[in-house]
Amino acid sequence: MNRALLRNPIALGVFALVLLILAASTFAIVPETRQAVVLRFQQPVRTINEYRPNEVFGQTGAGLTARVPFIDRLVWVDKRVLDVELDNQPVLSTDQTRLEVDAYARFRIVDPLKAVISTGSTSVTEQRVQDQLKPLFSSSLRNELGKRPFAALLSPERTQVMGNIRAGLQKLASQYGVQIVDVRIKHADLPSGTPFDSALNRMRTARQQQALTIKAQGQQTAQIIQAQADAKAAQIYADAFNKDPDFYDFYRAMQSYRYTFAQDAKGQTSLVLSPDNAYLKEFQGRR
Amino acid sequence: MRLPLFFARTHPYKGFMTILSGWFQRLSILAADNKGPWGSGSGSDNGGGDSGGPRNPWAQPPGGKPRGTTPGPSALDEFLKRARGGGGGSGGGGGRPRIPGAPSAGQLWVIAVGILLVAWIALTSFHSIGPQERGVVTVLGRYSETLEPGIRFTLPAPFVEVAKVDVAAINTDTFPDDSSAVTAGKDTDKLMLTSDQNIVDLDYSVRWQIANPQDFAFQIARPRETLRATAQSAMRAVVATATLDEAIGAGRTAMEVKVQQAMQEILDRYNAGIRIQGVAIKGAQAPAQVADAFKEVSAAQQQAQSDISRARGYAQQVLAKAQGEAAAFDVIYAQYKLAPEVTRRRMYYDTMEQVLSKSDKTIIESPGVVPYLPLPGMRRVPSAPSPVVAAPQTPGVAQ
Numbered sequence: 001m002n003r004a005l006l007r008n009p010i011a012l013g014v015f016a017l018v019l020l021i022l023a024a025s026t027f028a029i030v031p032e033t034r035q036a037v038v039l040r041f042q043q044p045v046r047t048i049n050e051y052r053p054n055e056v057f058g059q060t061g062a063g064l065t066a067r068v069p070f071i072d073r074l075v076w077v078d079k080r081v082l083d084v085e086l087d088n089q090p091v092l093s094t095d096q097t098r099l100e101v102d103a104y105a106r107f108r109i110v111d112p113l114k115a116v117i118s119t120g121s122t123s124v125t126e127q128r129v130q131d132q133l134k135p136l137f138s139s140s141l142r143n144e145l146g147k148r149p150f151a152a153l154l155s156p157e158r159t160q161v162m163g164n165i166r167a168g169l170q171k172l173a174s175q176y177g178v179q180i181v182d183v184r185i186k187h188a189d190l191p192s193g194t195p196f197d198s199a200l201n202r203m204r205t206a207r208q209q210q211a212l213t214i215k216a217q218g219q220q221t222a223q224i225i226q227a228q229a230d231a232k233a234a235q236i237y238a239d240a241f242n243k244d245p246d247f248y249d250f251y252r253a254m255q256s257y258r259y260t261f262a263q264d265a266k267g268q269t270s271l272v273l274s275p276d277n278a279y280l281k282e283f284q285g286r287r
Numbered sequence: 288m289r290l291p292l293f294f295a296r297t298h299p300y301k302g303f304m305t306i307l308s309g310w311f312q313r314l315s316i317l318a319a320d321n322k323g324p325w326g327s328g329s330g331s332d333n334g335g336g337d338s339g340g341p342r343n344p345w346a347q348p349p350g351g352k353p354r355g356t357t358p359g360p361s362a363l364d365e366f367l368k369r370a371r372g373g374g375g376g377s378g379g380g381g382g383r384p385r386i387p388g389a390p391s392a393g394q395l396w397v398i399a400v401g402i403l404l405v406a407w408i409a410l411t412s413f414h415s416i417g418p419q420e421r422g423v424v425t426v427l428g429r430y431s432e433t434l435e436p437g438i439r440f441t442l443p444a445p446f447v448e449v450a451k452v453d454v455a456a457i458n459t460d461t462f463p464d465d466s467s468a469v470t471a472g473k474d475t476d477k478l479m480l481t482s483d484q485n486i487v488d489l490d491y492s493v494r495w496q497i498a499n500p501q502d503f504a505f506q507i508a509r510p511r512e513t514l515r516a517t518a519q520s521a522m523r524a525v526v527a528t529a530t531l532d533e534a535i536g537a538g539r540t541a542m543e544v545k546v547q548q549a550m551q552e553i554l555d556r557y558n559a560g561i562r563i564q565g566v567a568i569k570g571a572q573a574p575a576q577v578a579d580a581f582k583e584v585s586a587a588q589q590q591a592q593s594d595i596s597r598a599r600g601y602a603q604q605v606l607a608k609a610q611g612e613a614a615a616f617d618v619i620y621a622q623y624k625l626a627p628e629v630t631r632r633r634m635y636y637d638t639m640e641q642v643l644s645k646s647d648k649t650i651i652e653s654p655g656v657v658p659y660l661p662l663p664g665m666r667r668v669p670s671a672p673s674p675v676v677a678a679p680q681t682p683g684v685a686q
Binding site: 029031032062063078080082083085104106151154158185186187190196199200205207210211215217219221223224225226232234236237239240243244247251257258270271273274279280 | 481527
């Protein structure tokens, strides 16, 4: 490189451009969130920043990496936890209840090489893996839920169901270099329409019945309380008046007269008395 | 476009105007309009423009007149010369003044590059990390450290990247998501099955915080969605083990704790770097479709309660009356025992006096005579059943 070349701005520019292209196709920055497979003439050579369990950030394979320019090709694969979601999967349980299930699986590509090979070394490996996992997930979900009664989903058994789905899916997913981190059922609902409405109807009638029961129980309790009070009162009266039934008769009669013929009682009282009346005994003078 | 037009009006001189007119003739957008923004051209705007050129470009229909003597390219050359400070144009004082002793082109390049460098370093090397933030530093993609609050210095971009993560803020996610109109009206987000196969309508929120910035940044592809999915899953799993009455009533607090634990467990399995601060069930009720039936239940409870309290009131009343009467009887009976005959007669006369003094009385001598109606006292109560009291022959005196 002589001075003339250096002085020539166009030559300098071209040279810098070539250098830049060379550098760009040699060096690549591997972030913590991605892993890469190096293909040399479409032949996988090695993987970069492959996932290892319990790795510490800063000591992973991330960082600057070099490859043979124009010969090696990098295929990027996400290293993070990814998800597959299933929406509104119709499932028929053993007791013939139709259910709509939303579920998701969280997975991580732990073997990028397998993942890349099994999906055809494209730049959208994660997408492809997700697409492949979806039907597998769906079928293992149905398999597992189809073996169980509906009530199993509404019990602590649910955890076990999800564990089984995970295990089933893991078996199928291993060929994609995928580790299933977790499978969870988000919704397990009755499908809208008749099943849902009938469930609501059941709730409604159950509540109406409950309401009637509560009312009846209330009345029952009230009647018992009243009857008990009456009985207790009768007992008190009897205890008191039994001391002298004859005097009670007289005493009560007097009370009753006062009440019945009192001025403020309803209606005006007119009495037709016979002189034989005991009250008028003295009226006639002593005979 | 605005600026050149403005120029053309206020600083009319030949150089600019000719160029502008040349441009405008080429710009078919403006040329389509026959009138300019300031009315049809009067020529005065052009000031000392050359006579051969178009006075006002807007006044002329496009292509209606030949371009005249002002060829575009030559004017452009002139303009460029002026811009470089050559001052070769015909108009005086139009160009930039040339600074004596100005640096040459090479020096200018160095200065420009230097300024760019300084700006680059200043903008990408100093990081102001707020007290609530942490900076996750990656050197060429590899995680190196987490910056604590303060002004921090790193190597400039693109070698080093700093992602700021807010670790103090407590984020709240509500379910159903009221921020998005799409899911707001969706019932299925709220309705959940309970263990007794009933449906409960739940509103809840999750408060969470970033516990580990680097995990949060590197481990989960979609942290927010993951959190939401986790919350929904955990909540439904917990609701599925509770009865409707628990979910609506007393079991809420226990459910909140359970959901929080379940979520934390799941997120820890993902190494999400998220800490769940709490789960709050804001509203738990029966679905709107059956709300009436639930109201009926509470109405029935109220009614039962009122029935019972009415009965209790009655009982109190009856008992009190009984006790009172019994006590009164006891007291009088105690006196009666002391002098039975006298007391009895006294009570009889007292009562009779009281009764008869207030009543109309008719005394009929012979027991065989039946009085003709109407008797004087009876006219006041014509319709009432006859209050005639057969006089007791021997009232009370039964000895």
